[in-house]
Amino acid sequence: MSETVLPDLRLVGTSTAAGGRYNRVKITGECEVSGDLACRKMSAMGNISVEGTLSSDELSLTGEAVIRGTVRAGTIRGRGELRFANAARVDKVDFTGNVSVRGDLEAERFLLSGACSIDGLLNADLLEIRLYGPCRVKEIGGESLVVKRSRVSKLMGLVNAGGPAMLTADVIEGDSVELSNTEAGVVRGNRVVIGPDCAIGKVEYRTSLAVHKSAVVKERVRI
Amino acid sequence: MERELISKKDLLDQTGISYGQLYRWKRKQLIPEEWFIRKSTFTGQETFFPKDLILARIDKILNMKDDLSLDQVAGKLSPSLPDYEMRKCDLMKRNIVSNVVLQRFAGQDPDPTVYAFEMILYLYVIDSLLQAGDMSLEEGERLLAAMRDHFPNFEGKPCELIFLRKMGVSSFALVSVPSQVYFDSGVKIVARLSMTEAIERLKSKLI
Numbered sequence: 001m002s003e004t005v006l007p008d009l010r011l012v013g014t015s016t017a018a019g020g021r022y023n024r025v026k027i028t029g030e031c032e033v034s035g036d037l038a039c040r041k042m043s044a045m046g047n048i049s050v051e052g053t054l055s056s057d058e059l060s061l062t063g064e065a066v067i068r069g070t071v072r073a074g075t076i077r078g079r080g081e082l083r084f085a086n087a088a089r090v091d092k093v094d095f096t097g098n099v100s101v102r103g104d105l106e107a108e109r110f111l112l113s114g115a116c117s118i119d120g121l122l123n124a125d126l127l128e129i130r131l132y133g134p135c136r137v138k139e140i141g142g143e144s145l146v147v148k149r150s151r152v153s154k155l156m157g158l159v160n161a162g163g164p165a166m167l168t169a170d171v172i173e174g175d176s177v178e179l180s181n182t183e184a185g186v187v188r189g190n191r192v193v194i195g196p197d198c199a200i201g202k203v204e205y206r207t208s209l210a211v212h213k214s215a216v217v218k219e220r221v222r223i
Numbered sequence: 224m225e226r227e228l229i230s231k232k233d234l235l236d237q238t239g240i241s242y243g244q245l246y247r248w249k250r251k252q253l254i255p256e257e258w259f260i261r262k263s264t265f266t267g268q269e270t271f272f273p274k275d276l277i278l279a280r281i282d283k284i285l286n287m288k289d290d291l292s293l294d295q296v297a298g299k300l301s302p303s304l305p306d307y308e309m310r311k312c313d314l315m316k317r318n319i320v321s322n323v324v325l326q327r328f329a330g331q332d333p334d335p336t337v338y339a340f341e342m343i344l345y346l347y348v349i350d351s352l353l354q355a356g357d358m359s360l361e362e363g364e365r366l367l368a369a370m371r372d373h374f375p376n377f378e379g380k381p382c383e384l385i386f387l388r389k390m391g392v393s394s395f396a397l398v399s400v401p402s403q404v405y406f407d408s409g410v411k412i413v414a415r416l417s418m419t420e421a422i423e424r425l426k427s428k429l430i
Contacts (some may be wrong), residue, residue, distance in 0.1 A: 125250075
């Protein structure tokens, strides 16, 4: 994809496209892509759905994106709703809104302000989640994991219909783990900080463990 | 044939690597997905690995990562077939495939003939089965034909070679991994060999 000159794709309004390989893709409005889409740069505003796989070096999104195939991307940034019906491998995710993935999500950096639902493993070197709504992840693994509740969501919690701003996970494993508002079965790590409003079944730690007074940890094991 | 497994916790203890490293290596596909075996234990679900494979792999990564970047290491370890070719006489000289095999299966080709990686792989697999004493030369010919016809169908996906015998009659099967295969009672599995591992071993010999 390096030397060949690839065309650009610009779409405005309600439209459909077959897919293919492009240099830049710019979509404003509503667009349905019926095949695989590969491009260097993509920016989309509005509703977009891709039936096949999506690969892009840079992806910026405002609105809703539904991708049925696997996703490979350099960076994904933007706000709105992301729905991946398959696994995704991304270098960096910096997103505000709702992310749902029906498979594994792998990223070097995963920064999310919002809510998410990930059916598989969320594997990220650096993970930062600011909770604005319910987050449900089966497994989280990585090096540095930080989960915080946003200040706003405390107020919004009174009127929020989507559910409380909580993270629920079966297993969380990392070198440095900092959690708050989290319900997890097992948390394993070297340095573990369990913040306010957590309910953890079991914590296995190596170097240090700090537990906030409002958190509940059933079992603590030092290995 | 059940493989010995090691839990993730024991693995980290034994090798001294951290969760972050393990997950990073998984992301870079240095550790294949099939090796992550989920099992439920009395403490909930835990991840296990095939012990011999993962320990050898981690050792390899730790050794290589001092002078190579992780992406370079990934290239060396990936199961995809490299664009690597070698002349017949070099194969002989470097003792990658034994003389007997070369003579029998490639006797008519002149010495400077260049073989693609796939062909070297087939010869290498045949050679290792012959050396283990599991297979006869005639069976080797059938194996070569079977691999030539069917191995490319896997398109780089992991697969296994099963060599079985029943009442003295032998046959070969290539199956994708992970899969479960069951045979009737008279069947004896002579050898079961992962092609992915064979590719890796051959790569480390060639490159």
